[in-house]
Amino acid sequence: MTAVAVEKSAPQRTGSDAARKKLAWSSARFVLLMFFVLFFVLPIYVLLVTSFKNASETDPSHAWALPSHWSFDGWRTAWDEISPGLANSFKVAVPGALISAVLGSLNGYVLAKWRFPGADVVFTLFLFGMFIPYQAVMIPLVQLFTNLNLSGSLFSLMLAHVVYGIPICTLIMRNYYATIPDELVEASRVDGAGMLRTYWSIIVPNSGPAFAVVIIWQFTSIWNDFLFAVFLTGTNNWTATVHLNNLLGAQTVNFNQPMAGALITSAPTLLIYVLLGRFFMRGMMAGALKG
Amino acid sequence: MRHARARNWLPGLLLVAPSIILVAIFVYGLIGWNFKVALSDQHHDYDVGKFVGTENFSNIWDIRVWSSSVKNGLIFTLVFVGGALLLGFFLAFLMDKAIKGEGSFRAVYLFPMAISFVATGVVWKWLMASPHGKDASGLNRLFADLGLGSLQNDWYNSTTWTNMASLALPAVWQMSGYIMALFLAGFRGVPEELREAARVDGANEWKVYRYVVLPQLRPVLLTSVIILGHISLKIFDLVYSINGKSVNTEVPAIFMWQRVYDRGDAAIGATAGAYILLAVAVFVVPYLVWFVRSEKKR
Numbered sequence: 001m002t003a004v005a006v007e008k009s010a011p012q013r014t015g016s017d018a019a020r021k022k023l024a025w026s027s028a029r030f031v032l033l034m035f036f037v038l039f040f041v042l043p044i045y046v047l048l049v050t051s052f053k054n055a056s057e058t059d060p061s062h063a064w065a066l067p068s069h070w071s072f073d074g075w076r077t078a079w080d081e082i083s084p085g086l087a088n089s090f091k092v093a094v095p096g097a098l099i100s101a102v103l104g105s106l107n108g109y110v111l112a113k114w115r116f117p118g119a120d121v122v123f124t125l126f127l128f129g130m131f132i133p134y135q136a137v138m139i140p141l142v143q144l145f146t147n148l149n150l151s152g153s154l155f156s157l158m159l160a161h162v163v164y165g166i167p168i169c170t171l172i173m174r175n176y177y178a179t180i181p182d183e184l185v186e187a188s189r190v191d192g193a194g195m196l197r198t199y200w201s202i203i204v205p206n207s208g209p210a211f212a213v214v215i216i217w218q219f220t221s222i223w224n225d226f227l228f229a230v231f232l233t234g235t236n237n238w239t240a241t242v243h244l245n246n247l248l249g250a251q252t253v254n255f256n257q258p259m260a261g262a263l264i265t266s267a268p269t270l271l272i273y274v275l276l277g278r279f280f281m282r283g284m285m286a287g288a289l290k291g
Numbered sequence: 292m293r294h295a296r297a298r299n300w301l302p303g304l305l306l307v308a309p310s311i312i313l314v315a316i317f318v319y320g321l322i323g324w325n326f327k328v329a330l331s332d333q334h335h336d337y338d339v340g341k342f343v344g345t346e347n348f349s350n351i352w353d354i355r356v357w358s359s360s361v362k363n364g365l366i367f368t369l370v371f372v373g374g375a376l377l378l379g380f381f382l383a384f385l386m387d388k389a390i391k392g393e394g395s396f397r398a399v400y401l402f403p404m405a406i407s408f409v410a411t412g413v414v415w416k417w418l419m420a421s422p423h424g425k426d427a428s429g430l431n432r433l434f435a436d437l438g439l440g441s442l443q444n445d446w447y448n449s450t451t452w453t454n455m456a457s458l459a460l461p462a463v464w465q466m467s468g469y470i471m472a473l474f475l476a477g478f479r480g481v482p483e484e485l486r487e488a489a490r491v492d493g494a495n496e497w498k499v500y501r502y503v504v505l506p507q508l509r510p511v512l513l514t515s516v517i518i519l520g521h522i523s524l525k526i527f528d529l530v531y532s533i534n535g536k537s538v539n540t541e542v543p544a545i546f547m548w549q550r551v552y553d554r555g556d557a558a559i560g561a562t563a564g565a566y567i568l569l570a571v572a573v574f575v576v577p578y579l580v581w582f583v584r585s586e587k588k589r
Contacts, residue, residue: 029385036382037399040464043414050417063428064436107310114303122311124583129318131517131575133525135547136568137317139561140324163317166310195302224407226528227544241409245532248413255417262410273405277398284404284469285476 051075051260058254074256075264078247082261085243088154089223092239096158097218100165104214107166108173109203113185114195123174130167138231145232152234160232161222169214172286176210177203209279216276217283220269240265322568328561336555347562356538357563360546363455367530367542368523370459371466375519376512378463379470384500386471387478397475400468408465412532415461419446419533447534454540458530466522470515477511478504517578524570543567 049064054071062068110116111123134141141160142151150156180203188198229239238246244265248258273280329347333340351357382400386393403411420429423443427435434442446457481504489503527544534540536549543563551560 026388026390029388029390033382033385033390033396036378037396040399040403040468043411043418043464046417047414060422060426060428060432063432103310107307110303110307114300114306116300116304116307120583120587122307124579125319126310126314127579127583128572128575129314131521131571131579132318132322133521133544133564133567133571135525135527135544135564136325137321138547138564139328139551139557140321141317143324144321160317163313166314170310195306220405224409226407226409226532241407241528244407244413245409248409248416248532249535255413258413259417262406262413266406266410269405269407270402273402277401280405281401281472284401284472 047259047263050255051078051263053256055254055256071256074260078257078261078264081247081257082240082243082264085238085240086264088233088237089239089241092154092158092161093219093222096161096165096222097215099158099162100169100218101211101214103162103166104169104173105204105207105211106199107170108175108177108210109199111170111174112177113180113182113203123170126167126170128167129164130171132164134164134227138227142231152232152237154233154237157228157232157237157239158222160228161218161225165218165221168286169218172214172217172283173207173210175286176207176213180206209282212276212279213283213286216272216279217286220272220280223269325561325564325568328557329565331558333558334556336557338558340558347558348565351559351562351566354559356541356549357543357546359538360541360543363540364524364526364542366452366455367459367462367526368520370456371462371523371526372516372519374459374463375467375470376515378467379515380474382467382471383474383478386475397468397472400471402468403465404469406465408462408528409532411461411465412529415464416533419457419460421445421448447540450539458533458540461533462523462526462529466519470519473511473515474508477508481507513578517575521571521575525567 046064049066051074052070052072053067053074054069055073057068107126111119145151145153145156148156150159184202185198188202193201223239224241225239226241226245229242230245233239233242244258244261247261328340330342330344331340332338332343386396390396418429420427420431421444422428423431427443430446431443434440444453444457447454449457485503485507486499489499494502525544526542527548530540530542531545531548536545536553541549544567547560547563547567550556550563
């Protein structure tokens with residue numbers, strides 16, 4: 001690309017012409033973006049509308065119409081079906097997210113500020129753990145939990161989530177701690193504080209946002225998980241997603257129950273997204289390995 | 292001297308030790324154990340599981356459902372990765388220059404990331420209902436109402452490759468907002484001076500993108516392909532919730548589940564799991580090596 005060629009292809013425009021073009025382009029962009037908003041929101045409309053339809057309202061020509069009679073039957077049945085699962089999901093996701101955050105914080109601290117020989121190797125091996133398909137460990141994992149007498153329990157499910165969450169939590173925390181100036185840690189060391197004292201007095205008080213990111217990330221992924229839940233838990237300990245899947249599997253024509261169920265199941269994570277979207281975003285970006 | 296240095300790093304190692312042990316056992320130990328099962332003849336619960344070498348790794352290809360599940364998985368991967376990349380990139384491109392309501396657009400495009408594949412499956416199963424004509428509901432009904440009746444199709448019940456392409460659609464819906472966010476960060480990461488310099492040299496906006504911005508987005512593209520690819524190769528929840536264990540849309544992860552639970556064949560199930568792992572490792576390991584190296588340079 002020579003300079004001459006570039007110059008030829010970019011003739012001088014009058015100012016107003018350029019301004020008009022700019023305006024046209026940003027209007028076009030806005031219209032296109034709105035069109036895609038439709039694509040993303042359409043399923044939500046479907047979920048809401050269908051969930052309030054009566055079980056008898058199955059006429060396909062009204063598929064996209066508002067309910068002719070607003071009914072809560074779907075919601076009631078879905079709630080009865082899914083609420084035990086919601087309790088189980090909370091029992092796994094809340095402690096799971098908290099323990100993950102503590103482990104991630106300790107690991108991240110050491111890997112960022114208190115490195116030991118071979119720390120890079122350990123970090124790389126952790127990172128690979130982030131990508132392993134759980135299918136490759138599932139058969140032995142089930143066997144291991146059976147041997148440990150934990151088979152089918154909520155504890156085994158939480159343990160699995162905590163362990164396989166170590167890599168991502170460590171990564172997020174490490175990247176965050178890398179931004180805390182080394183001088184702060186050094187100063188504390190010079191004052192004679194040991195590793196743990198420094199952690200308590202310097203690192204933890206500066207970790208608020210990172211803890212929020214990790215806890216939200218882990219809570220969301222534990223809550224939304226289906227694979228581990230279906231492999232590792234027994235009937236009484238099924239989580240919300242497993243119950244939702246069962247509710248869906250039982251339906252052929254009538255969707256009001258599973259649609260209501262999908263909304264109920266998604267409510268906690270959607271609520272977090274709406275209230276704490278900023279931290280949710282940060283977790284996602286960190287999940288992309290780019291801190 | 293050496294003692295003093297060990298005193299410096301040993302506490303750190305001890306603090307990380309629990310995690311190292313857990314990852315060593317649950318990730319690497321269990322992968323090894325899985326290979327041991329895959330290399331055995333444990334085809335029934337009562338089998339002792341004696342070592343048979345790599346025969347499962349070749350015999351599995353004689354199982355028709357396995358080959359077709361691999362094919363299905365590949366079609367899904369192509370459509371999902373390609374679709375999410377294109378849509379995500381396009382959305383980011385549209386949002387690159389300041390636009391009114393940017394925050395709201397982002398929030399809308401990203402919200403599907405907060406919900407589960409199973410919930411996504413619920414609504415897309417309805418949207419992709421296959422009946423045509425007067426029984427049509429879901430998208431087929433919408434197409435008819437909009438005068439786009441020719442777009443009606445069998446979706447995931449199709450007997451051609453479009454069944455897997457249909458199942459990739461909800462995955463694109465769910466993940467392209469994420470790709471948008473990654474690309475947008477990439478766009479914004481290109482220093483304004485670079486763009487300005489090109490403009491001063493007389494490049495028009497199109498050329499600025501083509502020759503200045505795009506080349507800078509290569510790392511983002513790579514990251515996106517890795518993220519989408521590894522999700523795709525192990526996809527399970529979405530396919531399972533929409534179409535159950537139907538052979539027509541069986542993917543490797545569902546094949547594995549079937550062999551283990553419905554047939555009690557741990558050896559073939561473990562072999563399938565091992566193949567999924569290898570497929571992911573082939574491109575993730577070089578990526579991680581590249582990533583750790585480039586981090587060190589920083």
